[in-house]
Amino acid sequence: xxxxxxxLRHAHVVQVLNERPAVGFLEVHxxxxxSEGGPRRRALFELRHDYAVSLHGVGLSLGSAEGLDSxxxxxxxxxxxxxxxxxxxEHLSWSVAEAHYLNDLLPLPYTEEALTLVVANVQRCQExxxxxxxxxxxxxxxxxxxxxxxxxxxLAEVAARSGCGxxxxxxxxxxxxxxxxxxxxAYIEALPGDxxxxxxxxxxxxxxxxxxxxxxxxxxxxxxxxxxxxxRFAIARLGRRPTLVEWDNSLxxxxxxxxxxxxxxxxxxxxxxxxxxxxxxx
Amino acid sequence: MALHDQQRAFAAxxxxxxxxxxxxxxxxxxxxxxxxxxVYRNNVQVSLIGVLEAAFPVTAKLCGxxxxxxxxxxxxxxxxxxxxxxxxxxxxxxxxxxxxxxAAGQPYLAEMARLEWARNxxxxxxxxxxxxxxxxxxxxxxxxxDLVLIPHPAARLLQSGFSLHAAWQSGExxxxxxxxxxxxxxxxxxxxxALAPGxxxxxxxxxxxxxxxxxxxxxxxxxxxxxxxxxxxxxxxxGSFSRYQLPTPx
Numbered sequence: 001x002x003x004x005x006x007x008l009r010h011a012h013v014v015q016v017l018n019e020r021p022a023v024g025f026l027e028v029h030x031x032x033x034x035s036e037g038g039p040r041r042r043a044l045f046e047l048r049h050d051y052a053v054s055l056h057g058v059g060l061s062l063g064s065a066e067g068l069d070s071x072x073x074x075x076x077x078x079x080x081x082x083x084x085x086x087x088x089x090e091h092l093s094w095s096v097a098e099a100h101y102l103n104d105l106l107p108l109p110y111t112e113e114a115l116t117l118v119v120a121n122v123q124r125c126q127e128x129x130x131x132x133x134x135x136x137x138x139x140x141x142x143x144x145x146x147x148x149x150x151x152x153x154x155l156a157e158v159a160a161r162s163g164c165g166x167x168x169x170x171x172x173x174x175x176x177x178x179x180x181x182x183x184x185x186a187y188i189e190a191l192p193g194d195x196x197x198x199x200x201x202x203x204x205x206x207x208x209x210x211x212x213x214x215x216x217x218x219x220x221x222x223x224x225x226x227x228x229x230x231x232r233f234a235i236a237r238l239g240r241r242p243t244l245v246e247w248d249n250s251l252x253x254x255x256x257x258x259x260x261x262x263x264x265x266x267x268x269x270x271x272x273x274x275x276x277x278x279x280x281x282x
Numbered sequence: 283m284a285l286h287d288q289q290r291a292f293a294a295x296x297x298x299x300x301x302x303x304x305x306x307x308x309x310x311x312x313x314x315x316x317x318x319x320x321v322y323r324n325n326v327q328v329s330l331i332g333v334l335e336a337a338f339p340v341t342a343k344l345c346g347x348x349x350x351x352x353x354x355x356x357x358x359x360x361x362x363x364x365x366x367x368x369x370x371x372x373x374x375x376x377x378x379x380x381x382x383x384x385a386a387g388q389p390y391l392a393e394m395a396r397l398e399w400a401r402n403x404x405x406x407x408x409x410x411x412x413x414x415x416x417x418x419x420x421x422x423x424x425x426x427x428d429l430v431l432i433p434h435p436a437a438r439l440l441q442s443g444f445s446l447h448a449a450w451q452s453g454e455x456x457x458x459x460x461x462x463x464x465x466x467x468x469x470x471x472x473x474x475x476a477l478a479p480g481x482x483x484x485x486x487x488x489x490x491x492x493x494x495x496x497x498x499x500x501x502x503x504x505x506x507x508x509x510x511x512x513x514x515x516x517x518x519x520x521g522s523f524s525r526y527q528l529p530t531p532x
Contacts, residue, residue: 031367031369034369035406036435037408038405039405061366069365075367094289100363101362101363102293102296102326102362103326103333103368104325106292109285109308111285113285141311141318141322142315144308209314209317214317214321216321
């Protein structure tokens with residue numbers, strides 16, 4: 001059985017129900033289960049008997065200046081009650097403005113104003129759910145001139161002030177670092193390691209854009225060697241953490257996704273062996 | 283700029299403008315701000331068009347995919363999602379499509395979209411056990427006529443001027459002609475059937491809260507030969523109703 005988990009997508013649900021593949025856990029997008037009833041909810045109820053479930057939200061919009069949508073937060077609390085997930089996570093981003101939901105993880109300026117807002121939203125969420133959540137670092141394509149904090153410093157402050165944990169998305173760090181000319185390993189070193197409760201891995205796409213290269217967080221292919229390298233670096237620094245492979249677009253057969261989860265286990269083991277060897281030699 | 287104003291301006295350029303305009307957003311990207319902002323704009327629009335395509339696959343096929351995507355892109359500008367629960371996104375699309383000028387010559391498109399949305403609602407509605415026929419047989423026969431049946435949370439009745447049922451199955455252009463469609467989900471599967479005219483009147487009256495006797499009278503008025511028992515059996519096996527009420531004694 002792998003320790004790593006997989007993002008469960010609708011096209012794989014029947015096969016997972018029938019075959020119950022040996023994976024560490026299943027993660028779903030919370031919003032997809034916010035219906036009153038229906039087969040999706042029923043399938044997840046069945047699967048939670050055999051698997052640890054992680055609820056990963058893309059719509060709470062912790063960075064929204066207009067605050068959280070109470071109805072959405074109530075529905076999330078209902079899911080937490082129904083499915084008893086071992087992890088609940090959301091993103092450091094916003095997607096709601098003027099009560100319109102934009103279905104993307106939009107970037108925040110890293111200012112004191114934004115920090116105060118995000119901390120308040122995270123606290124409100126944690127109080128409503130009655131538990132800690134993890135907040136994920138985003139992929140981004142722009143930065144803001146007014147930012148006064150680096151992204152990892154901002155995340156560290158959010159965790160320290162709100163008591164939330166962090167979901168370290170290694171692919172997002174790779175993408176963001178490449179897009180903005182940052183040092184990805186220095187980014188990881190700047191995060192409070194104890195706060196990291198989960199790691200995400202995924203594939204990204206390279207695009208030529210006006211004479212430069214832009215990395216797009218596409219979740220449409222296998223994890224690249226650069227991201228594996230960064231994952232090994234993170235594991236060597238943090239030790240093992242629940243690790244998830246995400247794949248959302250151009251979804252492959254389930255076996256390929258399971259293979260990625262197995263690869264994540266191998267990479268983590270290799271990283272710990274190397275780290276142990278280094279410590280032993282020192 | 284205050285964060286709230288910044289997010290409103292950011293949202294507007296992603297959703298409503300014809301091109302992503304980075305001016306005034308305070309973003310920096312080495313002189314490539316417009317191209318970078320366009321990535322977000324593309325993410326937002328392509329993903330929401332994809333949500334509508336997934337909810338209205340037969341409508342999209344009847345439209346032609348390019349035409350459907352164009353219509354969807356116009357719809358989402360005027361009616362972006364009101365909540366993050368995207369399984370509800372598209373509820374206003376059938377009505378919007380019926381008023382969309384480029385589709386004026388194909389009124390069946392909005393009708394097919396209505397059917398697909400009814401199926402979508404049925405899929406995600408609350409679960410409930412369908413009414414059990416044995417419950418009815420446990421009642422004294424003289425009480426049956428006064429029964430009011432309560433529609434199952436997933437049950438929908440749809441009346442159209444087109445033969446949607448056959449067209450939904452074949453993917454071909456619906457023919458004109460009145461039709462009443464019953465959409466239900468007794469358990470995990472969405473079921474769909476076309477009702478004959480008398481059966482349609484009966485179903486409409488029952489869904490409207492009429493007693494069995496009243497509904498039967500209305501139906502027999504338009505279809506004197508209607509087999510009421512067969513109609514009721516069809517509703518029971520389809521899962522149209524989940525409960526019943528007896529009139530309170532006066």
